[in-house]
Amino acid sequence: MRLLEDRIRKDGKIKGGDVLKVDGFLNHMIDVRFVARLGEEFARLYKDCGVNKILTIESSGIGVACLTAQFFDCPVVFAKKSKTSNMSDDVYSAEVASYTHSNVNKVTVSREYLGKGDRVLIIDDFLARGCALTGLIDIVRQSGAELVGAGIVIEKAYQDGGKKIRESGVRVESLARISSMSEEDGFVFCD
């Protein structure tokens, strides 16, 4: 999506080789009007798929998921990281490693909010090694819901997460796919 690639070129900051910060429009400040246009694009891509629930993971997936859900007129469920004292034990769960935070989180979704009859679109901000997405796919499978596919804002296509997940048969649509990036040469996107 050209609009997004241009925005990444303009506002994306590369740190230490592999960290891409898009805090100016997605991960800390959310440019709501712009992100709603990303949501509209996900709605176009998955328009005839009967999506009736969007699944994402806290925190930075929530904004794009909510702004996307409006085009499907469906609710958002966000998977929670770590168990809180007021969460029921009646949950689906998966382990998700975070390279950004150098830790492993247990992510959970209450059984009450996902199950048979749901046609689920997973929305997330980033796809790199695929840890979060694999965990969310696992949770959809546990629930008996139908997985329609995944909508990712930015994919680091030079890492293998997207490839592996597509090879497993899951439809993955990424609005920008970075084939390489460096502080010296900036961004190269996949065709």
Add this chain to the structure above:
Amino acid sequence: MRLLEDRIRKDGKIKGGDVLKVDGFLNHMIDVRFVARLGEEFARLYKDCGVNKILTIESSGIGVACLTAQFFDCPVVFAKKSKTSNMSDDVYSAEVASYTHSNVNKVTVSREYLGKGDRVLIIDDFLARGCALTGLIDIVRQSGAELVGAGIVIEKAYQDGGKKIRESGVRVESLARISSMSEEDGFVFCD
């Protein structure tokens, strides 16, 4: 707001006396169409205030903040809990106690995304003791931005956070104010 009070009566779950779970439409599954109506109400309440930025705190404030921001056509900044390895040191910060999670978080906002010239509406899901809101107000003050007020979805008015913050001169608008609640008798809302 009657619509919200009815929804709390229908879907709110009281646990152990003081914990109110609204996971069915706000804190785990987000009823996006419904929450957008809450956002519309915040926009009505603060319509002539020149709001050009919404500030919230991860995670559960992000959805309502984004859906509210659309009515102001402004961006959302969400304060982050704890420092991540790819966040700059150039931040405003405040300490915020969480009774739900029994811990204290350092919450931070990058100096890049908040400052003079901003007219800030703080949006959050809950107000009880006022810890999160006090921290966000502190961050707005540090930044030199103008604080327009706060929009809260649910206030536990039987706790003293809202009273203290209003007495300090901050405008606080809560869409539902609970004067008492119990598993036996359900909810009583303030007039």
